[in-house]
Amino acid sequence: MGLSRKEQVFLALLGASGVSGLTALILLLVEATSVLLPTDIKFGIVFDAGSSHTSLFLYQWPANKENGTGVVSQALACQVEGPGISSYTSNPAQAGESLQGCLEEALVLIPEAQHRRTPTFLGATAGMRLLSQKNSSQARDIFAAVTQVLGRSPVDFWGAELLAGQDEGAFGWITVNYGLETLVKYSFTGEWIRPPEETLVGALDMGGASTQITFVPGGPILDKSTQADFRLYGSDYSVYTHSYLCFGRDQILSRLLVGLVQSRPAALLRHPCYLSGYQTTLALAPLYESPCVHTTPPLSLSQNLTVEGTGNPGACVSAIRELFNFSSCQGQEDCAFDGVYQPPLRGQFYVEASYPGQDRWLRDYCASGLYILTLLHEGYGFSEETWPSLEFRKQAGGVDIGWTLGYMLNLTGMIPADAPAQWWAVNHGVWVAKVVFMVLALVAVLGAASVQLFWLQD
Secondary structure, X not given: OOOOHHHHHHHHHXXXXXXXXXXXXXXXXXXXXXXEOOOOEEEXXXXXXXXXXXXXXXXXXXXXXXXXEOOOEEEEEEEOOOOOHHHOOOOHHHHHHOOHHHHHHHHHHOOHXXXXXXXXXXXXXXXXXXXXXXXXXXXXXXXHHHHHHHHOOOOEEEEEEEOOHHHHHHHHHHHHHHHOOOOOEEOOOOOEEOOOHHHOOEEXXXXXXEXXXXXXXXXXXXXXXXXXXXXXXXXXXXXXXXXXXXXXHHHHHHXXXXXXXXXXXXXXXXXXXXXXXXXEEEEOHHHHOOOOOOOOOOOOOOOEEEEEEOOOHHHHHHHHHOXXXXXXXXXXOOEOOOXXXXXXXXXXXXXXXXXXXXXXXXXXXXXXXXXXXXXXXXXXOOOOOOHHHEEEEOEEOOEEOOOHHHHHHHXXXXXXXXXXXXXXXXXXXXXXXXXXXXXXXXXXXXXXXXXHHHOOOO
8 A cells, every 4th residue: 555645745745854964964074174354443532742732543453463553544633622731730630621622532433342441642742841951840740741631540550651852753754654654555466565764754843842853864974963763564674763852843933932031122123023013912931941942031021022014025925034043053064053963855755734723823824944954954954856746735645644653653663563363164055055055954854754743633
């Protein structure tokens, strides 16, 4: 007697389930391939405490790094409200409190689980250098207040320190060249490569209290005190760098005014760099408080000084040149001014283009422009032939020009890299087939059970 239809269907479903299950089992035995999953993103925070303002920069980079250095990108730039921290001598606690707004803004962008692993550093530049010379106890109080605020925040606080002028220039050079992809570049073949050394550019920076020049010279650096060395992305770099304290924009304008007062003591000062017809009254004593001013106010003058503009560019340049000591370099080939060693200029240069402040600086635009021309031409040695090699930029490659990114790139070399997580995986097609056969086996088994339980008896 033959099998009933119920028995035939039951046996067919059992057979299908067996074949599907056996096929899925065979596919399970296919060798898996080891794959490396992407690493986590790491974060770092740097405060740039300049003479006139403070900025926070948040950076991020893949934790596995590239040849010992992180591939860093800028995630946030936040300008702290208020003046530079050196201005809080009468209320040091406020210097620390002023940083909290930008810090909270940065922490929102960092996963909470990584807050305690985020290195945070504050570097103070020329404004605090001058304050440290003028009143070291006031400078210590401000650093203590800043340290207290950042130290109790949920980050890995690395300290608040006075950044050396040489470091400010050298880190700024790193920032510019990294942004322009002259240090490392991702090629079309999917590899990180080092561009030719000829593509490296120099960096010029004009701050409120100091100015820096940094570049790779064409020959050896004879004065080793002006040399900075780095190892980035597996390559070594030696750059010439020098920072001129008291030659920043704010200090030059103050020194220029003091120089005019000293040369022509009178209740009414005629200023050749101010527009003709412009007049203002200034307090005299604050002009002599800076460590950059080495003279005392004339006893014959009152506390206030009336200043009237004459709009005389020639006289303005002559007054500006008095702030330089060009004669100290006479007879010396590799010398800039004030007796400072400088090798011959080489390559293209980038200059930071932005400066804080708006209308309050309007009266000083003429003096600032003529000062920069004098510094570049007679100080650093740029000529009509090399003017085209100068570019004024606020950013390079999407990152703000300044020392902070260069500092963070250098810092990543000290932060251990996280190894990529290792997992085992099979070919996508094999994985899909395995799932399909497992589903078919399950459906066949359920079908066979349904036939056995619910099919009506013949």
